[in-house]
Structure formats: structure tokens, C-alpha cells
Amino acid sequence: MTDMMKSLTFVAGALMLGAGMASAETTVKSCDRTVTFDAPPQRAVANDVNLTEMMLVLGLADRMVGYTGISGWKTLDEDMRAGVEELPELSAKYPSKEVLVGADADFFFAGWNYGMKVGGEVTPDTLEPFGIKVYELSESCAHIMKTEKASIEDMYNDLMNLGRIFQVEERATELVEGYRAELAQFSEGLGEGEAPRVFVYDSGEDTPFxxxxxxxxxxxxxxxxxxxxxxxxxxxxxxxxxxxxxxxxPEVIVIVNYGEVTAEQKRDFMRSNPAFADLDAVKADRFVTLEYVEATPGPRNIKAVKTLAEAFRGE
Structure with missing residues (x-):
């Protein structure tokens, strides 16, 4: 091989290597930011039960060093306990910057009011100097920017972006297509007739959240x-x-179940308060309960739609 051929071969190899390195980069949109990953995260942390479950359904438990923000407010059901049994809870509520840095995390899956607060000590900007990249839950972007009305597409978008970030796109696509098909099949015929008026009761007695x-x-x-x-x-x-x-x-009241006040206690509060005696939902005793993990963006949203539809139909 001549020296020129060797040089051309070296250049071609370098170009191929460069192209391979470039293709390994992944860029996703996170709220109003563009985030680039040179390689899949290896030491991830997720905050809250619904975000943690997104990681689990994508098979990413082995890429996590822990989770935060669950036991301080919610409880884990049997499925979730099995999924995180090898992982430590790093913080019962919102983590501090020191907790994430101390865990040597390289990725934080959280959201605004899902582990981060506007102007708080844990934000994408404050974590960046420590090499911790943040992906924000799509639903939470409304706290910092103008967004569209909530959509199940938001949850699909998060799963697909996580699939890209961790290079498990095939798994993410399979999940999302399955959810779409399940919802489409179930939703056939829904929406016919007048839509019932629904109120979501999360918490609070003096003022409802x-x-x-x-x-x-x-x-x-x-x-x-x-x-x-x-x-x-x-x-x-x-x-x-x-x-x-x-x-x-409202004609139907949806109670979000979590925390120290049970769904039954919330229901009793509304049924026993004279101020609500004339509400159509109270008169007809039309209450339906969603678990927190069903009412917030995550894999159980499809089950939540089924639960609601059955309640709306009076089943």
C-alpha cells in the first residue's frame, strides 16, 4: 500500500469514526431547553412515583442509582416495590443538590413541582456544573413556559424521549404503540352524547387543590x-x-388518592358538608377514585381512562 493510499485510508477511517461518534449523540427537547447526551446516562435518579415508574417500564432500573420523593407523600404498591427493591430512596421528599451530587448522579428525571421548584436549589442550571443532566416532565413545563392543553401525548413524548436518551427506543416505541392501540380500542364509542361535568379533588378543605x-x-x-x-x-x-x-x-367528582387523608375521608368531607349538598355529584353519590400514580403522567394513564369511562357510564 502506497503512502497516499495509507493516508486516504486513515482519513476515511477517521471520518467514519467521527460519524459514528456524532451518531452516538442524542438531542432531545426538554421544556424550553435542548439537551444533548454524548452517551446514555449510567447513574440516573428519578423523582416521584410516576416518573420512577416510567423508568421501570423502559427497563432502566439497572441504569439508576436511586429514586426520590415517594415515601414522604405516597406509598408504593406491590408492583412498584418489586421494581425498585434493589434501589435506595435517596430522599423521602424533594432531593437537595447535595443528595444528587453525593449519589454521583449523572441524570435527574424530574419536573417543576415534581422534584424541582422554580427558583429553588435544584434546577437544570444548578445541577449542570456537577455534570448532572436533567430531563423535565412534559406536563410540568406549564410552570415555566407557554404550553398547549394537557394531552396523553405528553406522556408518550416523555417515554419516547427517555427511550432516545437511554438508547432503548425500540422498547419505548413498543410501549407507546401498545398504549395507543389499547386506548383506541377502548375509546371506540366514547364521547357520544353530552360530556359529564367533572371536578378533580386532589386535596384541601379550606380551598381545594x-x-x-x-x-x-x-x-x-x-x-x-x-x-x-x-x-x-x-x-x-x-x-x-x-x-x-x-x-x-360537577356531576362527577374524581378523588386523587395519596397522602395521609384517604380517598374515603375526602369523599366523606364532601358528602357531609352542607355547602356541597346541592351538587349533582354529591346528590347522586358519583365519586370515582384515581391513585396518584394514575392521575399524574405515567404508564397507568390508560388504566385511569378506563376507570373514568366506566364511572361516567355509571358502571
């Missing part, structure tokens, strides 16, 4: 053939007044 236009329950309710009475409330999750609830007179 509920889901607005940008919260996942709005998308779930609509997929099940109903209408969230707060779908014009320009928030994802926030407080409203009981006067607004009474004025809009």
Missing part, C-alpha cells in the same frame, strides 16, 4: 368522554375556591 387546563387529569377525563369543569383554569395543578366548584356544579 385541583387540576386545571394543563394537568394530566384534564386529558384523561376528555379521553374518557367527560369534561373537566376547570379546563379553562390556566394552571396544571393549583388551588381554586369552593365557590367556583359549587357554581360549576
Amino acid at each position: 385541583t387540576a386545571g387546563r394543563y394537568g394530566m387529569p384534564t386529558a384523561l377525563i376528555e379521553a374518557a368522554g367527560g369534561r373537566n369543569i376547570m379546563d379553562d383554569f390556566e394552571k396544571s395543578w393549583a388551588t381554586v375556591t369552593w365557590e367556583e366548584v359549587v357554581e360549576r356544579n
Whole structure:
């Protein structure tokens, strides 16, 4: 081989290597940021039960060093306990920067009010100097930027982006296509007739904490053939007044079950309070319970739509 041929061979090899290295990079959109990964994360942390479950259904437990933000508010069911039994809970509630750095994390899957607070100590900007990249839950982007109304597509988008980040796109695609098919089959015929008026009761007695236009329950309710009475409330999750609830007179009340106050206690509070006696939902005793992990973006959203649809039909 001549010296020129050797040089050409070296250049061609270098170009191929460079192309291979470039193709290994993954870029995703996270809220209003573009995040680039040179390689899949190996020491990931997820905050909250629904985000952790997204990681688990993608088979990523072996890429995680732990999870945060579950036992301080919620409980793990049998499936979740089995999925995370080898992983430590690094923080019962929101993690501090020191917790994530101390775990030598290289990735944090969280969201605004799902492990991070606007102006708080744990944000994409504050974690960047420590080599910790952040992917933000799509539903939570409404806290920092203008977004569209909540959609189940938000959950699909997160699964697909996680698939790209961790290079398990085939698994992510398989999951999303399966969810789409299951929902399409179940949803056939839903939405016929007048949509029932639905109120989401998360928590609170003095003022109710509920889901607005940008919260996942709005998308779930609509997929099940109903209408969230707060779908014009320009928030994802926030407080409203009981006067607004009474004025809009829901026909069905969806209770989000988690924390120290049980779903039954929330239901009893509404049934026993004279202020709610004339609500159509209370008079007809039309309450339906969703677990927190079903009402927030995650793999159990499809089951949640089925639960809601059955309740709307009076089953």
C-alpha cells in the first residue's frame, strides 16, 4: 500500500469514526431547553412515583442509582416495590443538590413541582456544573413556559424521549404503540352524547387543590368522554375556591388518592358538608377514585381512562 493510499485510508477511517461518534449523540427537547447526551446516562435518579415508574417500564432500573420523593407523600404498591427493591430512596421528599451530587448522579428525571421548584436549589442550571443532566416532565413545563392543553401525548413524548436518551427506543416505541392501540380500542364509542361535568379533588378543605387546563387529569377525563369543569383554569395543578366548584356544579367528582387523608375521608368531607349538598355529584353519590400514580403522567394513564369511562357510564 502506497503512502497516499495509507493516508486516504486513515482519513476515511477517521471520518467514519467521527460519524459514528456524532451518531452516538442524542438531542432531545426538554421544556424550553435542548439537551444533548454524548452517551446514555449510567447513574440516573428519578423523582416521584410516576416518573420512577416510567423508568421501570423502559427497563432502566439497572441504569439508576436511586429514586426520590415517594415515601414522604405516597406509598408504593406491590408492583412498584418489586421494581425498585434493589434501589435506595435517596430522599423521602424533594432531593437537595447535595443528595444528587453525593449519589454521583449523572441524570435527574424530574419536573417543576415534581422534584424541582422554580427558583429553588435544584434546577437544570444548578445541577449542570456537577455534570448532572436533567430531563423535565412534559406536563410540568406549564410552570415555566407557554404550553398547549394537557394531552396523553405528553406522556408518550416523555417515554419516547427517555427511550432516545437511554438508547432503548425500540422498547419505548413498543410501549407507546401498545398504549395507543389499547386506548383506541377502548375509546371506540366514547364521547357520544353530552360530556359529564367533572371536578378533580386532589386535596384541601379550606380551598381545594385541583387540576386545571394543563394537568394530566384534564386529558384523561376528555379521553374518557367527560369534561373537566376547570379546563379553562390556566394552571396544571393549583388551588381554586369552593365557590367556583359549587357554581360549576360537577356531576362527577374524581378523588386523587395519596397522602395521609384517604380517598374515603375526602369523599366523606364532601358528602357531609352542607355547602356541597346541592351538587349533582354529591346528590347522586358519583365519586370515582384515581391513585396518584394514575392521575399524574405515567404508564397507568390508560388504566385511569378506563376507570373514568366506566364511572361516567355509571358502571
